[in-house]
Amino acid sequence: MLIEPVIVPKASDMLAHQLRERILAGEFHEGSVLPNERDLASHSGLSRTSVREALRILEVQGIIAVKTGRNGGSVVQRPNREALERSLTLYIRGHRVRMESLLQTREAIEPSAAALAAQYRSEEELAQLELLHRQLEASYDDIATFRTVNIEWHLAVITASHNELLLAFYNAISDNIHEASSLKDFHSVDVRSGVIEIHRRINEAIRKQDAPAAFRRMQRHTAAFAERAMDWLATHSEQETAEETTRAAKRITTTRGRPARE
Amino acid sequence: MLIEPVIVPKASDMLAHQLRERILAGEFHEGSVLPNERDLASHSGLSRTSVREALRILEVQGIIAVKTGRNGGSVVQRPNREALERSLTLYIRGHRVRMESLLQTREAIEPSAAALAAQYRSEEELAQLELLHRQLEASYDDIATFRTVNIEWHLAVITASHNELLLAFYNAISDNIHEASSLKDFHSVDVRSGVIEIHRRINEAIRKQDAPAAFRRMQRHTAAFAERAMDWLATHSEQETAEETTRAAKRITTTRGRPARE
DNA sequence: AACAGGATTTGGCCATACCATTAAAAAGAA
């Protein structure tokens, strides 16, 4: 007799699976609310406890958002980028991924994104890039603003690539690179003028829709950044891992207010 | 009176947060088990219900694995790549990311990974690449084996880059590209001989530790694949999204056995 | 030593009750 072992899935997993598939199939459009917990329980034949566990799974996965109170309930939403970023951040922390790997990954992604941006950018996106560039020039002396605008410009480039996946990846990495507290202010003045110049040239390539130039210039830009960052880390800490630095940043963001569902 | 609104986090979130931080801080090393649910409840002052929800959160995030039975419990593990891949797959499905974006992302990642592989590959990894290449040549007439070995070779390249993050990204994308049932067998014979040749040349670059050559050749290889894939999709389906194709593949994997905690 | 069977530990699941939060509905005041 060849009887295969019978696998007994958990009730909450089954329900979560069913709900997830139906949501992704479009049965519940974004913004609509699932039946309340008591109804789900009675209709599924499960207890409210199991239903709640299933909802918790979907909540962690970022496809529903639970609101309390009258007219509350489980609001359907698209798997948000935050969930993906949390998952990635967790992976990075858990595996103690080296800063070097983060920088390498960024070096892999960003030049290609710049090339795509050159191909597909809209006029609005181009205008946005040039606006951010002017802001960057204006904030030459204000290191905090410089940092912020700089990050925004990079994001705008990726956005102009019209590739959601690159954007999601980049976002996740970028957060983990920049949140590293020890990298917070390692931009010296002469570096900043260089950054402004190379941004200008990348903007120009994107404006002219010159994809190869955008690729090359961005490649040089990210490589230079990576080199400076690695130097900085080498001189400012022994063997610092991304895990440690993000933890430092994390502490700040999670001790005020509600600790976001991570 | 300026009273800021008081934010009341959920009990299970607080507990999950605490446990997660302590696990990531190394307080529970990999493989060790957390206290059982009843103990966690009594020590935390929460009910077992809340404890269970907290554990469920950690389980979905892939940092614990729950085993039933005596000597069971919540086994601590590193956030596994599967969790990251599930998260990414969910994002791809939920946002109906186009196959084109997947291919573009792969084109961004793989050449860089090949360049890194050329720099950092060990002798064992090189041997593995060459072994896989011989297997690929041998499976010239067996399209199914060819496919499998082909994928393994690509994975081996990324592995040799010694960059966990690139590996995780690539894995996640690769699954979503290859699982597309309509791409299952679009390798024609003449294409296969071309694939073997370019793999040989990439292997050669990696052996010689010639990073720029590895980058260039892999770039051409992935670009060619992307072009063929897009052509194939254009002729074989109207407006097919990655979502639809992965769904088809998904159905197969989830209807047999226990539906993996997604 | 090998096996069988019971005891024990642990998660899985359920039913019920009550609390906390939110918004709708009703009541009251202008």
Place this chain on the structure above:
DNA sequence: TTCTTTTTAATGGTATGGCCAAATCCTGTT
């Protein structure tokens, strides 16, 4: 009427207690 306040209902959040199912350990038997 129209605005404000109070009440009420709907909904998620939490706790308690119990029982079942699975996995392992232990003990007695052969």
